[in-house]
Amino acid sequence: MPTYSIGQAARLLRVSPETVRRWADAGRLPMGRDGSGNRVIDGAGLARFVRERAAADERGGVAGPPTSVRNALTGIVTALAADDVVARVEIQAGPHQVVSLVTREAVDELGLAVGVTVIARVKSTSVHVERS
Numbered sequence: 001m002p003t004y005s006i007g008q009a010a011r012l013l014r015v016s017p018e019t020v021r022r023w024a025d026a027g028r029l030p031m032g033r034d035g036s037g038n039r040v041i042d043g044a045g046l047a048r049f050v051r052e053r054a055a056a057d058e059r060g061g062v063a064g065p066p067t068s069v070r071n072a073l074t075g076i077v078t079a080l081a082a083d084d085v086v087a088r089v090e091i092q093a094g095p096h097q098v099v100s101l102v103t104r105e106a107v108d109e110l111g112l113a114v115g116v117t118v119i120a121r122v123k124s125t126s127v128h129v130e131r132s
Contacts, residue, residue: 002043071122100127
């Protein structure tokens with residue numbers, strides 16, 4: 001069974017190594033020791049933890065109508081350029097930059113502006129933006 005170091009798990013989970021240590025110390029993430037005494041996380045335990053976190057995130061997600069669009073990136077609007085008909089919305093979602101062209105009407109209805117938190121939902125080649 002594969003095992004992961006604290007640093008490897010932190011990179012996979014996109015958190016700091018200290019966060020992984022706190023989760024392990026709190027019993028949320030199963031951790032053991034390898035033959036050299038280093039702390040390691042078994043692959044099955046890490047996979048189970050990731051699934052549980054994803055399920056918790058989904059349960060605690062944004063309320064609204066059900067959707068088939070599953071790739072949701074929460075981010076902040078970093079730039080917005082609009083004319084009378086169309087608007088270009090730039091979003092920074094963690095390490096990902098998402099750029100979407102939406103109608104000016106959608107910008108007004110959603111109250112989009114630089115600094116507003118949004119969710120970019122990506123399906124195929126379409127990006128759906130909704131206010132979070």
